[in-house]
Amino acid sequence: AQTPATMRAKPISYRISLIAALDTEGNIYYSLTQANTDQHVMMVFLIHLVEQLDLARPSWRDDTVLLLDGARYHNSQKVREYLRKLELQVIWSGPYSYSTAPIELVFAALKFGELNPDGKSTGKKALDKVAAMIGAKLQQTPKSTFIRFWHATTLELFKYLYY
Numbered sequence: 001a002q003t004p005a006t007m008r009a010k011p012i013s014y015r016i017s018l019i020a021a022l023d024t025e026g027n028i029y030y031s032l033t034q035a036n037t038d039q040h041v042m043m044v045f046l047i048h049l050v051e052q053l054d055l056a057r058p059s060w061r062d063d064t065v066l067l068l069d070g071a072r073y074h075n076s077q078k079v080r081e082y083l084r085k086l087e088l089q090v091i092w093s094g095p096y097s098y099s100t101a102p103i104e105l106v107f108a109a110l111k112f113g114e115l116n117p118d119g120k121s122t123g124k125k126a127l128d129k130v131a132a133m134i135g136a137k138l139q140q141t142p143k144s145t146f147i148r149f150w151h152a153t154t155l156e157l158f159k160y161l162y163y
Contacts, residue, residue: 015034015036016034017035017036017041018031019037021103022106025147032130037073046079065091068093069094070092100153110134
């Protein structure tokens with residue numbers, strides 16, 4: 001019996017990027033894209049985040065500061081100008097400061113376990129299914145866990161500053 005010279009293989013998966021924000025009360029705001037995250041994608045996320053925060057709590061600007069890392073798409077000149085235009089206060093963390101970034105713990109929690117146990121299609125046309133899977137996983141995580149992420153990362157930052 002001859003074997004074919006070709007193999008059947010799954011096509012390469014499409015890239016799905018997650019941008020998210022976590023507040024100290026355990027609320028999470030996120031967006032999925034099928035584009036590489038750049039300064040333009042970041043600015044679109046920021047405007048939608050501001051709209052959601054305005055709806056949820058109109059006075060949020062009085063006591064809210066964004067914590068952003070040094071990613072190029074966070075601190076480009078265009079994004080910095082946009083942050084000023086939106087009148088957002090920002091704290092810039094050091095590069096690769098994962099242990100002091102609560103959102104990194106959210107990303108790690110999403111990766112823990114099986115996100116797609118039913119093996120649903122996640123191809124280019126299934127972004128809504130992927131969003132539903134991520135939303136379900138985030139909803140299964142208690143707000144208290146997200147609040148503990150802030151606690152843990154604040155302690156890490158204190159250790160860094162103190163020692």
